[in-house]
Amino acid sequence: MDCSSAAPAWPTDRKPPWLRAKIPSGSRYDAVRRLVADNRLHTVCESAHCPNLGECWSKGTATLMILGDICTRSCRFCAVHTGRPGEVDWDEPRRAAEAVAAMGLRHAVLTSVARDELPDGGAAVWAATIRAVRERNPDTRIEILIPDFRGKTDDLRIVLAAEPDIVNHNVETVPRLQRLVRPQARYERSLGVLRAAKREGFPTKTGLMLGIGEREEEIASTLREIAEIGVDILTLGQYLRPSMNHLPIDRWVTPEEFASWKELALRLGFRYVESGPLVRSSYHAEEQVI
Template identity: 85%
Template sequence: MQKLVAENRLHTVCESAHCPNLGECWSKGTATLMILGETCTRSCRFCAVQTGRPSGVDWDEPRRAAEAVAAMGLRHAVLTSVARDELPDGGASVWAATIRAVRERNPATRIEVLIPDFRGKRNDLLLVLAAKPDIVNHNVETVPRLQRLVRPQARYERSLELLQRVKQEGFPAKTGLMLGIGEQEEEIASTLTQIAALGVDILTLGQYLRPSLNHLPIDRWVTPQEFSSWREFALQLGFRFVESGPLVRSSYHAEEQVI
């Protein structure tokens, strides 16, 4: 897997975000490709992806991503990206080109995308959706009270608006939250209720793990029993599929979540 990624000059969120499931997923021959480079313009305090000013846009990246998906033989490909707020369209045109390239090279492969918020610009989101991904994921990450602390350049309301638009355009929608970063029980319940009211289909809940001493500290360790309870709560709210557990991440077992 390392050789395949390196040969195609690609990046994976598995490595860049220090995912705890890298060994399990890579041993199965699957990885989550991260497009638009490896440098993010945002400085979320939970994320290990490097922050800075990216250099240009690689327009050959969509082709290489499509070739990597073919080489891995994926039936369900998950694509994500860094935030590129310095670009006029936030990278939406590269997103669309990548989805089309993967589809053309791998017509039988389902495509799940984990997208940024494009600063709330509706036309940028519609450009991505016009490429027809199969599942659209955008993570809320945490409860409203902690948004500015956890992801200072994002907005909770903006994320909800994006998920609502995804559903209005007729796409399956997915989102996720980290637990154990300082939220309270009633805040989790309220946030899940708000998200469910939008018609979001798939939910992931996982334990926040501190990537380094420069990131936010862990507030508490959430027990497997609590994760199970939140799964049942979310299903009762109307989510159609809920993946909930300590090591769950956005793309963990994504191929099993297809509705």
């Protein structure tokens, strides 16, 4: 069946009942909010309008976003602001490490905006942050969700030399939709990041959004290609439109279809698959490793 041409089970202008997220509340949520604000840090939870913010912050965890909150790219699915970033904040690695310690994280997830205006794409800040988090939190696993560094292998090596525990880079969508969804990125370049990390011996992870216009056979083909690289962990989630200026939702993917894609991905060789409407890159990240 071609999923993109099938009659939708739910109107795309209304969220279906299976997309209800937890409302932010509780003392641990308030503590995380204060911690992020007091340390002048950014989170992808807030900047990308993650639907799981309430659940994760109420558990005392957040995904830190380094290198500021202004991205040099204009991906048409992403809520993070696009523009000219400010100066690099070299104290940010220390504050990130302190925030991880304050949250008591056993598994810390770090991500960043794209900083294409910097000669190294922000690789030096990435490396400094990984090392600072490691020094302050020696028993914490560090998962990084990195940009593609414009395909510059030397910049990627700077990050990998800091020895994170897991390397994540999202391909986001099927090859046909890449230029539409993320115009400054390239599918083959993203596969190259995953191949390079795998060659260096790092556990690897990637993710795709569904419901943005892809076809069933394209999803299956993309999963096979990623599996052939040897990527260990896969996340599949529903695309949610951040604003009317972003790409429209093509369809709501049902929990049953997500379960089917998980079954296929496991057969293809992925070691762990998180697949569901509200799944995002760092959702249940600690459980994926365990």
